[in-house]
Amino acid sequence: MRPVTSATRAPGPFRLTEEQAMLRDAVRVLADEQVAPRAADIDRTGEFPDDLRRLLASHDVLALPFPVEHGGLGGELLTVCLAVEQLSRACATTGLILAVQELGSLPITLAGSPEQQARWFPKLASGEHLIAFALTEAEAGSDVAAARTTARLDADGETYVIDGGKRFISQGSVADLVVVFAVTDPAAPRHRRLSAFVVEIPSDGFAVTRLEHKMGIRGSPTAELAFTNLRVPAANRLGAEGDGWDIAMRTFERSRPAIAAQAVGIAQGALEVATAYARDRTQFGQRIGDFQMVGAMLADMDAATEAARRLLYTACSEIDAGAPDAGRWSAMCKLVAGDTAMRVTTDAVQVLGGYGYIDEFPVERMMRDAKITQLYEGTQQIQRLVIARALLGKSG
Amino acid sequence: MRIVVLTKPVPDPASGGERLGPDGRLDRANSPAVVNGNDEYVLEKALKLIEAAGEGEVILLTMAPATAPETMRKALAMGATRGVLVSDPALAGSDTVATARVLAAALSTLSFDLVFAGVDTSDGTAGVVAPGVAALAGLPFLSYAATIEPDAAAQTVRVRRITADGFEVLEAPMPAIISGTQALGEPRYPSLKGIMAARSKEITTLSLADIGIEPSAVGVDGATTKVTDWRAPAPRGATEVVREAPDEAAKRIVTLLAERRII
Numbered sequence: 206m207r208p209v210t211s212a213t214r215a216p217g218p219f220r221l222t223e224e225q226a227m228l229r230d231a232v233r234v235l236a237d238e239q240v241a242p243r244a245a246d247i248d249r250t251g252e253f254p255d256d257l258r259r260l261l262a263s264h265d266v267l268a269l270p271f272p273v274e275h276g277g278l279g280g281e282l283l284t285v286c287l288a289v290e291q292l293s294r295a296c297a298t299t300g301l302i303l304a305v306q307e308l309g310s311l312p313i314t315l316a317g318s319p320e321q322q323a324r325w326f327p328k329l330a331s332g333e334h335l336i337a338f339a340l341t342e343a344e345a346g347s348d349v350a351a352a353r354t355t356a357r358l359d360a361d362g363e364t365y366v367i368d369g370g371k372r373f374i375s376q377g378s379v380a381d382l383v384v385v386f387a388v389t390d391p392a393a394p395r396h397r398r399l400s401a402f403v404v405e406i407p408s409d410g411f412a413v414t415r416l417e418h419k420m421g422i423r424g425s426p427t428a429e430l431a432f433t434n435l436r437v438p439a440a441n442r443l444g445a446e447g448d449g450w451d452i453a454m455r456t457f458e459r460s461r462p463a464i465a466a467q468a469v470g471i472a473q474g475a476l477e478v479a480t481a482y483a484r485d486r487t488q489f490g491q492r493i494g495d496f497q498m499v500g501a502m503l504a505d506m507d508a509a510t511e512a513a514r515r516l517l518y519t520a521c522s523e524i525d526a527g528a529p530d531a532g533r534w535s536a537m538c539k540l541v542a543g544d545t546a547m548r549v550t551t552d553a554v555q556v557l558g559g560y561g562y563i564d565e566f567p568v569e570r571m572m573r574d575a576k577i578t579q580l581y582e583g584t585q586q587i588q589r590l591v592i593a594r595a596l597l598g599k600s601g
Numbered sequence: 602m603r604i605v606v607l608t609k610p611v612p613d614p615a616s617g618g619e620r621l622g623p624d625g626r627l628d629r630a631n632s633p634a635v636v637n638g639n640d641e642y643v644l645e646k647a648l649k650l651i652e653a654a655g656e657g658e659v660i661l662l663t664m665a666p667a668t669a670p671e672t673m674r675k676a677l678a679m680g681a682t683r684g685v686l687v688s689d690p691a692l693a694g695s696d697t698v699a700t701a702r703v704l705a706a707a708l709s710t711l712s713f714d715l716v717f718a719g720v721d722t723s724d725g726t727a728g729v730v731a732p733g734v735a736a737l738a739g740l741p742f743l744s745y746a747a748t749i750e751p752d753a754a755a756q757t758v759r760v761r762r763i764t765a766d767g768f769e770v771l772e773a774p775m776p777a778i779i780s781g782t783q784a785l786g787e788p789r790y791p792s793l794k795g796i797m798a799a800r801s802k803e804i805t806t807l808s809l810a811d812i813g814i815e816p817s818a819v820g821v822d823g824a825t826t827k828v829t830d831w832r833a834p835a836p837r838g839a840t841e842v843v844r845e846a847p848d849e850a851a852k853r854i855v856t857l858l859a860e861r862r863i864i
Contacts, residue, residue: 223671227678227796234790265793278797 221287221518228280229287235264236295244296247424248570253379254424257299262332266292270307270314275326282459283521286466290514293470294477297574298424300470302335304463305375305425308582309336311456312384312401316444325382325403337380338460339371339430340453346373347587349386350395350450354432356387356402358439365389365402365442367435370414375581377428378413381406385432386449399449403441410435421573454532459524461535461582465517465542468578472510472546475553475571479503482557482566493556502556506549513538513545533595539578540588546575602657602753604647605711606681607704607718607731610634610665610672614723625828626694627724629665634672639719641676641788643781646749647717648680648789654753658682660711664692664703670804677799678791684804685711691809694821697725701733703819706812708738715758716778720745731780741773747784751775 221229239260247254261267269285271277280288285307293300310329313322328334345351354369367387377383382403389400404411410433417427444452480503483494493499520534528534550572554561561568579585612619612632622628636644644659651657661676661684663669673684687707695703708716721728735742746760747768756775761768763784791799809816817823841857843850858864 223674224678224796224800227675227791228793231791231793231796269793273797278793280797 232288232291241295251423267332268330271330277330281525289466290470293467294474300467308460309338316452334381336382337377339374339385341373343372354387367432370431374428378426389446396450397447401443401449458531458535461539465538468542468546469514472549475550479553479556509545513542536588536591543578550575603713605660605713605716606644608640608661609637611637611724625831637722642785643717645788646785677802678796687807689809691816691820695819696824696826699819705734705737714775718780720780735778741777744780746781
């Protein structure tokens with residue numbers, strides 16, 4: 206019988222440890238004092254907040270996902286997610302800086318050799334370098350294996366030549382390293398066609414061809430990348446030829462919780478704004494929160510946010526403990542948290558009424574930011590597909 | 602230089618979750634704990650002195666139930682080098698005299714130049730443990746320090762002691778025990794690096810046998826004070842919050858105080 210709750214024996218953290226609570230609070234103070242005041246401006250200008258990248262680096266926030274021996278802090282997935290949540294509560298774009306740093310480095314963590322890790326991790330941990338994860342193509346979104354970008358081993362046998370392009374690459378224009386997935390064997394079975402490469406920027410043949418104008422997370426540059434005769438040393442290939450699809454899927458098993466954390470943070474931020482407003486705003490001679498219809502909305506928002514948060518924390522501890530169904534946990538927490546963020550932020554706008562619809566208050570931004578959590582790192586439909594497959598097993 | 606900082610886990614004043622047991626004593630196991638506020642100020646000073654000296658260590662000394670390491674982690678995350686916890690079931694119900702006895706005995710197992718303590722703790726607020734330890738250990742005691750300036754070469758320490766109308770300058774040979782308040786400066790917030798580094802820091806647990814104290818000398822049996830009665834304070838009247846802009850708020854507060862004939 207398939208596991209209905211948990212196949213791992215390790216106890217889950219129903220309460221955070223003192224250390225986890227301290228880490229969360231340390232990031233919360235940083236987010237409240239130095240990130241929140243920048244959030245509206247980042248959204249309005251649509252410019253990547255390099256000042257906040259440096260802030261996160263100087264406070265070792267970007268070091269969290271990396272091993273201690275390479276200058277990181279050796280944080281578990283739950284630790285990283287606590288930080289993403291707190292940053293996103295103030296500014297989803299800033300939370301994404303850490304989430305993408307983890308997403309991009311996971312292929313190196315999962316498939317990189319010790320030499321490759323020693324080569325790239327120290328500058329990623331210090332925050333000097335940013336990394337991007339380049340999988341999606343214009344015609345290969347949910348259907349990852351349909352990628353058309355090719356990597357051909359040069360006659361010298363030591364260099365791959367990459368041609369093609371990627372689209373919707375978060376931080377693709379500001380990254381110093383880009384993990385590119387490309388077809389090395391078009392004749393291989395679907396899931397053995399791709400290989401993963403670390404491209405060091407700048408490289409001849411690498412170009413950012415456009416930046417998207419987006420509904421939300423507007424300060425996080427979403428880039429279209431073009432590769433023309435881009436030469437990458439064979440030493441930059443992660444794992445063996447043909448491992449790419451597997452590396453990408455294993456990456457998502459660990460990376461989706463960070464997006465769930467971003468979603469929980471956005472929902473929490475919106476709940477706090479809506480609650481404060483409902484406490485202060487008076488109509489018909491009483492504060493609007495005391496009207497049952499408004500009070501009930503706030504109660505539902507709080508309960509839904511807490512439920513999503515608890516599922517996220519449980520998913521993180523299951524994945525950290527090596528659960529065999531990590532993919533299911535990862536998909537479930539992003540599914541629930543993403544939908545929760547969308548609903549809670551929409552309701553927050555409703556609680557604020559007309560004030561929620563204008564940029565005098567942050568909830569309209571939070572509502573726009575929330576939408577992406579239902580789309581990237583697999584749409585909600587893909588999450589349901591992953592969960593259903595875990596339940597049903599593969600057909601045939 | 603080695604500085605021992607006496608740190609006590611106290612009920613979190615922000616949580617309001619303190620519970621009394623059936624004997625009227627604080628049920629520490631069921632009260633969310635934090636490091637005593639005044640202890641954090643002296644810990645901050647100890648860390649600054651060690652950082653300025655470029656060498657040495659800050660050792661936490663705590664007498665508390667076995668759950669204390671969770672609370673001591675924050676002090677370790679701020680930068681303390683290691684912790685020593687005296688924990689023994691026989692210690693439950695100890696009063697200030699027994700606590701001073703235990704801490705003095707534990708100190709005798711450590712080598713140090715200075716001992717820092719908060720002037721009092723936010724749960725008991727007796728403020729007599731640190732001078733008690735000094736008396737039992739036969740060490741000079743300098744209280745209410747607003748500044749602490751050790752002179753390693755001369756093996757002396759100088760403090761400015763806060764008084765009702767100014768300050769006194771006191772000097773004593775080291776080792777000495779010093780108590781301080783928030784006048785020493787804001788405690789740092791633990792950095793992420795500090796929090797993660799605290800994972801591998803050592804907390805040594807000592808039992809009463811380890812420090813040569815008879816169980817009968819401490820705990821409820823050894824207590825020189827007894828809790829005979831307890832009552833919740835009378836509830837405060839309704840609180841009026843003034844939310845106007847500063848100028849108007851000031852006028853309103855003056856009116857309110859005048860109405861009550863306070864001014």
